[in-house]
Amino acid sequence: MVPKISTLSGYLHEYQKSIVHPEIFWERIAESFHWRKPWEKVLEWDFNKPEVKWFVGGKLNITENIFERHACMKGDTPAIIWEPNDPSEPHKIFTYKQLWDEVNKFANVLKSLGVKKGDRITIYLPMIPELAIAMLASARIGAIHSIVFAGFSAKALAERNNDAQSKILITADGSFRGPKTIPLKQTADEALHMSGSIEKVIVVKRTGQQVRMKEGRDLWWHELMKNAATECKAETMDAEDPLFILYTSGSTGKPKGILHTTGGYMIYAAYTFRNVFQYTDGDIYFCAADIGWITGHSYIIYGPLLEGATTLMFEGIPTYPKPDRYWQIIEKFKVNQFYTSPTAIRSLLAQGEEWADKYDMPSLKVLGTVGEPINEEAWHWYHNHVGKGRCPIVDTWWQTETGGIMISPLAGITPTKPAYATLPLPGIRPVIMDADGKPLKGNNVEGSLCIEFPWPGMARTVWGDHQRYKEVYFTAYPGKYFTGDGVKRDEDGYYRILGRIDDVINVSGHRLGTAEIENAINEHPLVAESAVVGYPHPIKGQGIYAFVVAPARPGNLDEELRNSIRQGVAKLISPIAKPDKIQFVSGLPKTRSGKIMRRILRKIVAGSSDYGDTSTLTNPGIVNEIQKGFEALKDG
Numbered sequence: 001m002v003p004k005i006s007t008l009s010g011y012l013h014e015y016q017k018s019i020v021h022p023e024i025f026w027e028r029i030a031e032s033f034h035w036r037k038p039w040e041k042v043l044e045w046d047f048n049k050p051e052v053k054w055f056v057g058g059k060l061n062i063t064e065n066i067f068e069r070h071a072c073m074k075g076d077t078p079a080i081i082w083e084p085n086d087p088s089e090p091h092k093i094f095t096y097k098q099l100w101d102e103v104n105k106f107a108n109v110l111k112s113l114g115v116k117k118g119d120r121i122t123i124y125l126p127m128i129p130e131l132a133i134a135m136l137a138s139a140r141i142g143a144i145h146s147i148v149f150a151g152f153s154a155k156a157l158a159e160r161n162n163d164a165q166s167k168i169l170i171t172a173d174g175s176f177r178g179p180k181t182i183p184l185k186q187t188a189d190e191a192l193h194m195s196g197s198i199e200k201v202i203v204v205k206r207t208g209q210q211v212r213m214k215e216g217r218d219l220w221w222h223e224l225m226k227n228a229a230t231e232c233k234a235e236t237m238d239a240e241d242p243l244f245i246l247y248t249s250g251s252t253g254k255p256k257g258i259l260h261t262t263g264g265y266m267i268y269a270a271y272t273f274r275n276v277f278q279y280t281d282g283d284i285y286f287c288a289a290d291i292g293w294i295t296g297h298s299y300i301i302y303g304p305l306l307e308g309a310t311t312l313m314f315e316g317i318p319t320y321p322k323p324d325r326y327w328q329i330i331e332k333f334k335v336n337q338f339y340t341s342p343t344a345i346r347s348l349l350a351q352g353e354e355w356a357d358k359y360d361m362p363s364l365k366v367l368g369t370v371g372e373p374i375n376e377e378a379w380h381w382y383h384n385h386v387g388k389g390r391c392p393i394v395d396t397w398w399q400t401e402t403g404g405i406m407i408s409p410l411a412g413i414t415p416t417k418p419a420y421a422t423l424p425l426p427g428i429r430p431v432i433m434d435a436d437g438k439p440l441k442g443n444n445v446e447g448s449l450c451i452e453f454p455w456p457g458m459a460r461t462v463w464g465d466h467q468r469y470k471e472v473y474f475t476a477y478p479g480k481y482f483t484g485d486g487v488k489r490d491e492d493g494y495y496r497i498l499g500r501i502d503d504v505i506n507v508s509g510h511r512l513g514t515a516e517i518e519n520a521i522n523e524h525p526l527v528a529e530s531a532v533v534g535y536p537h538p539i540k541g542q543g544i545y546a547f548v549v550a551p552a553r554p555g556n557l558d559e560e561l562r563n564s565i566r567q568g569v570a571k572l573i574s575p576i577a578k579p580d581k582i583q584f585v586s587g588l589p590k591t592r593s594g595k596i597m598r599r600i601l602r603k604i605v606a607g608s609s610d611y612g613d614t615s616t617l618t619n620p621g622i623v624n625e626i627q628k629g630f631e632a633l634k635d636g
């Protein structure tokens with residue numbers, strides 16, 4: 001197990017050590033794991049190139065660190081507790097030994113289909129145990145998994161298949177989500193028309209609905225698994241061999257395939273899990289995210305399983321059948337640590353206090369939040385009504401690119417402050433930059449959040465496009481990793497994340513690029529152009545506001561056109577990217593070089609009339625028109 005910090009002075013001491021001697025610090029943590037061959041050098045790095053390598057020359061397999069490493073002590077300990085969407089369906093428990101057998105079996109299936117080390121596998125599954133099994137089996141044989149959230153559209157799935165040149169797609173006949181049954185295989189079939197590299201499709205039977213199985217290409221999971229052997233030797237991986245790709249949105253262009261490697265990610269996920277949540281052996285830990293996002297990768301699967309923990313995986317939604325589903329699950333399994341998003345908290349808060357107040361939840365020790373800033377009201381509600389005033393809240397700041405939690409309290413150790421992610425974890429060196437690119441020293445400062453020293457869990461590149469990795473993360477502030485977030489350091493040296501400062505919006509904790517949504521809107525035959533900005537939304541944190549130029553639209557059919565634009569976006573990206581508000585405008589504020597001034601649009605939707613300098617606009621009159629239209633839409 002990784003070393004566990006248990007006091008505030010212990011944290012301060014470890015932090016200090018990690019800054020003065022980072023290599024010795026991380027080496028000590030890496031020594032808790034099983035390496036087939038030890039590393040020759042702890043760290044090689046150059047943020048200008050950029051290039052980062054941890055545990056150079058070390059050889060290992062991450063699943064060996066989950067299964068073989070825990071076999072003796074934890075074989076019969078529950079590894080995964082799976083709770084289905086419908087509470088009347090029985091839950092399932094997989095002990096470490098049982099999960100290991102399933103992973104080995106599926107690893108053998110993949111091998112029998114010709115999958116080799118370095119091949120890419122796309123996993124497009126709902127939150128069912130096969131999702132965990134598939135990702136671990138992929139890691140077992142050295143294949144690279146690319147998990148695509150099951151809420152993404154056929155087009156989005158195809159784009160990801162093509163970019164990764166995946167050989168295998170793993171999906172299900174359908175999925176259950178609250179009262180709905182979703183035809184997942186049908187969406188996968190649509191994507192497969194556009195995904196040339198996929199050779200085989202493995203289909204899990206979940207809903208039992210009718211699906212089309214293409215002869216020679218589509219295979220049933222249960223049939224493949226029937227005779228698969230339960231022994232499969234883990235592939236030897238270099239510490240810097242890729243473990244997975246996970247696509248995420250940025251300011252420009254298509255989603256990027258963020259690449260994480262094996263050794264550094266492993267120790268970072270495990271170390272941060274154990275310390276932030278203060279996990280004690282025997283605890284039941286429940287993270288309510290989806291494995292389709294980084295939170296699920298690091299804190300449903302890898303972090304907890306590497307630490308021999310019991311992790312709860314939930315298929316459904318918090319409001320089904322009633323808005324007390326989370327609280328019911330917490331009582332049913334005596335959950336000790338619960339981790340969710342501020343959006344989930346706000347939406348449950350909006351359902352009324354009585355739902356959480358009915359449950360005592362005495363087992364709870366720690367509450368966590370992730371994915372977006374938490375407002376003080378939601379923080380206090382979570383603290384009082386869920387934690388009953390006795391559970392520390394860890395507000396964890398991190399990103400797909402960081403691999404694990406970066407700034408966060410250690411539960412029960414770091415004194416918390418509502419809406420503050422508080423202090424950096426050991427090994428993390430945040431630096432706040434001003435508009436001129438200078439670091440802001442001292443406290444009571446606000447600026448762009450950068451990290452000035454590498455950490456083991458950081459992404460190593462963008463799949464197939466290292467140049468883009470350099471441009472996006474290492475160019476704005478040379479020699480530093482730029483997060484894209486604004487931040488404040490208060491008088492106590494505590495960090496408060498202020499939100500994205502680039503053209504990324506964070507809707508319900510999901511990251512979406514404005515350019516991506518605009519491209520989807522512009523595909524509509526009646527749309528000439530559009531501009532998308534985020535606006536404050538009481539539940540989702542940020543909502544999506546689209547300004548749309550559609551000069552030839554029929555005058556009395558605005559609502560129909562809005563719906564059809566929304567449907568188009570859902571089809572091209574995902575229902576999560578549908579604009580909440582659509583305002584038709586005759587033009588967009590543009591500079592002489594034709595660039596849309598989103599800054600002005602952001603001000604309008606935030607209700608401010610302080611637009612700054614508009615003299616560089618080719619069409620300054622448009623601002624007034626847009627402002628009036630905004631007021632009318634708001635009141636209407």
Ligand code: PRX
Binds near residue numbers: 396401421510
């Ligand atoms: O803006 C920050 C916000 O989510 C972004 C990262 O999104 P993603 O890569 O999808 O990963 C989400 C889960 C780790 C960040 O750039 N964010 C994440 N955590 C917090 C946060 N904003 C404020 N407070 C947080 N605790």
